[in-house]
Amino acid sequence: MNIKKAFSNSLLSLLYKKPLSKITIGDLLEDTELSRQTFYNHFLDKNDLIAYVYDTVIVNRFNEEMSIDFKSALTQTLNSVKKYEAFIEQACLIDGQNSLKEHMLNHCIEFDLKWHEYCIGKPLSKELKFAILYHTNASHCMVLQWILDGVNYPRPKGHGLVTAQSY
Template sequence: MEINNQKSVKGEKTKYKLAHSMKECMLTTSVENITVKQIVENCGLTRQTFYRNFLDKYDLINWYFDKLLLKSFEHMGRGKTVYDALVKKFTYIQEEQAFFAAAFRYDNQNSLRQHDFELILDFYENLIRENTGRSLDEDTHFLLEMYCQSSIFMTIKWVLGEMECTPEKLAQILVMGMPGTLEKLFTESGILN
């Protein structure tokens, strides 16, 4: 058991090392033009190590974003609200603004934009199902998809500097913009005040 735990910790350190290298590369090169060779040479690892951990550079970006999102939303429904989680998420994104601005600019296959949508939609669906004991009906699912897409769109505008506000203000606006049906469901689920 101890050996597996050590391997897991080492694997996480390697992934973070690759993510840090990717962030450094993003300071001077667009995401599309960064190569795996650049990433590994920058941090002293091998291509084999990279591919043992990630499918491609977009998989690396998405993994790093997952880590951020998990930290942001880990306590939602257990004393934390959607607003609290969004503030935390946007604060993390703001701290890593250069990385996320570059990552969100890319909008093709395996993009962070699509990954964020799928991740947050799935997260909300599972949380609602756990807290209410029922799945979403078709209309409510449609509203949740629409809300998640529009939230991500506005988040990207914010990350790219097209709108200026604090993480708290952005979270407040996104919560205020929630359709009434979702607001009621989120309140029932204990994740909205």
């Protein structure tokens, strides 16, 4: 049995019953019939479980080798964000220690630095590293705003909204 996956599935299914902020470790234990010690053997806290769901369900392709098809991975990620919109939006509203917002930023920084170094084929210059960090932080803010605005894709004026499936 994959314990982490059991807690992940439980968290996502409990979202149909109550808001993420109201789901407790006790709720997860009752739903999975696993012990508190088992939970804490695998996760630091609920935010750590939320980050695990993000890593394995939402951005799982971006945890692969750098030779991924970037467009395909991005499209899959956008579709996952749309599919798990309730989870991601509610998770991004939670502040505090090891919040998803912080985890997302760290994940993006780590990926972007590795991706650019992979593409260039050599260590990044100080200037390029700064530019990548600047862009990553700006992109992170934009993605958070997009998530909190309801995961809608803007289209050129007069064309309505585009869904993730359109890309």
